Amino acid sequence: MKYTKKIIFILLVFAVLYSCSTKKDTVIRRNWHSLNTKFNVLFNGKEAFNKGIKAINDNYKDDWFQQLPIEPIKFQEDKIVIPKYNSGIGAGFGDTKKEEKKASTPFGIAEEKAVKAIQKHGMNINGIERNNQIDDAYLLLGKARYYEQRFIPAIEAFNYIIASYPYANLINETKIWRAKANIRIDNEELAIESLKLLLEIRKGQEENLPEEIKEQAHTALAMAYVKTDSIEKVKEHLIKATRTLKNKDQGARNLFILGQLYSAENKKDSAVLVFNKIVNFKKAPYKYKIHANIEIAKNTTNDSSRVNVLDRMYALIKDRDNKTYLDELYYQTGVLHQANDSTQLAVQAYNKSLKSNGSEKQKTFTYEKLGDLHFKDSKYLTANSYYDSVLQVSTDTLNLRIRRIKRKHKNLASLINYENLISKNDSILKIASLSKTDQEAYFQKYINNLKKKDEEAAQLKLNQQAFGSSFGGNSLQSNTKGKWYFYNSQSLNFGKTEFTKIWGNRKLADDWRWSSKINTSNTKDSTQVNQKSTRYDLASYIKTIPTNKKVIDTLKLDRNQALYELGLIYKEQFKDTALAIKRLERVENLNPKKELILPINWHLYQIYNHQNNTAKASVYKNVILTQYPKTKFAQIIQNPNTVIKEEVEVNELEKTYKEIYYLYKDNKFEETVSKTDEILTKIQNSKLIPKFELLKAYAIGKYKDKKSYKIALEYVAVNYGNTEEGKKAKAVIKQLSK
Secondary structure, X not given: OHXXXXXXXXXXXXXXXXXXXXOOOOHHHHHHHHHHHHHHHHHHHHHHHHHHHHHHHHHOOOOOOOOOOOOOOOOOHXXXXXXXXOOOOOOOOOOHHHHHOOOOOHHHHHHHHHHHHHHHHOOEEOOEEOOOOHHHHHHHHHHHHHHOOOHHHHHHHXXXXXXXXXXXXXXXXXXXXXXXXXXXXXXXXXXXXXXXXXXXXXXXXXXXXXXXXXXXXXXXXXXXXHHOOOHHHXXXXXHHHOOOOOOHHHHHHHHXXXXXXXXXXXXXXXXXXXXXXHHOOOOOOHHHHHHHHHHHHHOOOOHHHHHHHHHHHHHHHHXXXXXXXXXXHHHHHHHHHHHOOOHHHXXXXXXXXHHOOOOHHHHHHHXXXXXXXXXXXXXXXXXXXXXXXXXXXXXXXXXXXXXXXXXXXXXXXXXXXXXXXHHHHHHHHHHHOOOHHXXXXXXXXXXXXXXXXXXXXXXXXXXXXXXXXXXXXXXXXXXXXXXXXXXXXXXXXXHHHHHHHHHOOEOOOOOOOXXXXXXXXOHHHHHHHHHHHHHHOHHHHHHHOOOOHHHHHHHHHHHHHHHHHHHHHHHHHOOOHHHHHHHHHHHHOOOOOHHHHHHHHHHHHHHXXXXXXXXXXXXXXXXXXXXOOOOHHHHHHHOXXXXXXXXXXXXXXXXXXXXXXXXXXXXXXXXXXXXXXXXHOOOOOOOOHHHHHHHHHHHHHHHOOHHHHHHHHHHXXXXXXXXXXXXXXXXXXXXXXX
């Protein structure tokens, strides 16, 4: 019996060794290597590959505010390298040093297993591969390299399959993968040609291809045409790729991109039809369904349709499964309400979107919408705070939208500075104008409110500490002591320390909060409390009130200048004539300095004249004509219908400006003025007018008296105050006035 077992064992060992050979073509050897390749090496390789794909899908985050890429993967341009070619036919694995290094990534392991299958189980005998699993190994090799961004070695592997296994059942899939690799190395023309050959070798050939292959081929063609910016071709192949929807993930993605393309072309009805198809596609991943609903809301233009879409949005909001999408749903609900002129409902929806802890990018859109609403309502301070929030949240400084908001925020900065200065100076001047008794009453009321708030804050802090200790939410909790605050020695000691920091050392007595009750035995604590007690010291507040006439006059001058600058900003920059009139008329009634009277009247005349308010315009016109008859402003009023001879192109204007500037540089100042006057009669509404006017003023200053120079500069400063030229003119006037 033992002898028989030994013989059987030896025969089995011999059979295994015999079947392991790859040099001879026998049934046993073919089946042995085929089974080992499929169920051992390739199985492990495919498992690693699938693990890598899952990691890509889990980590990839779609930007739903942009057109989605057809293939949900982001490759790094700088990682594409030209490989070193070697002797490994098709596989590219002749580098022994590389073989010694163990793969660590899922795709690296998949490639390693594919190489192992080819090297150890390949049966290439007389130029014919006898192991029917080797073509699968090469395909896995190419796909693993593709996802590792090694596209040229991947194409090598795909080409080897196409050349060596022309009748393999995976040949069509291989051609599609080769085309995708060519697209990634900007060889999309070759990819398009090869995919068209696959689909249209002869008339009617496409109908013989499996539906899955047709979907993949048309999807790859759409990818290629995206690179060539052929949008019509992209749409054509996406439509063909979504006829059958065999691949639910890629099919839903293709439909979504198709809808985005229609939306970008303002074909709202077509976009809504496509997005509705996603909503009704039962097998579509939920992320596409929910965003398809959002896109339907974006593309709804009909007022009656908006009512139905709003109902749908609120139904989605109520669904607890949509918790992670609430920021987007509330935002789009706000957009719909805003389109219906329901501003209050829109603001409520936007605020709920912000509270939903969504993505940073979504928050930037929501803050921007809130900022625009307040900006439109002339609430510039509030609007600017929202624009500031956009810039705080956003990290994409190169984005054109963010850069536009940054410019808007910057433009509002000077406005806010002036508004704050006016508010501050008005408050100081108001208090300074009060009697001594009224001043004391005003600050005493302020101190009382301050004390009340401080006491409430201190009590709240102590209560929170006690509450946290009671329920184990604080490190002060003692395991051996009682849970109530006053039974816990650690909490009690901490509370005493905090009390001393805030209130100092005080005796147990009535009205212990008053500064007179401070225990001065501890010098350090006393100093700290004395510093804090100034918050409640009436005398310290009274001292801050200005009494010097020069200081008060300076406050008034600064406020008046700020009011004038604001009027100019509202008029020229924000086109808000109502606020411009309000600021300019207020400063007019505040007895401003002499230099401001002419520009204030000029700007108010321009505003009312533009509004066809003849009565109001006449008031300011008469002031200019009677008090400033020799100024250029009076000349413009008296001759409003100056004939515009011709319009000059911007590039010609720039050329002319350079010519006149060189005259100025050559000290030909009178000629500079005459040439400038000549060109100014020929142009209107040009951005270069302030440059010509400032150059003319500089030239006047070179050959005329100081008074003429100052008048020319004042014209530039008043008429173009918000431009760089206007600011330069103001700076020179300031120097001349010293």
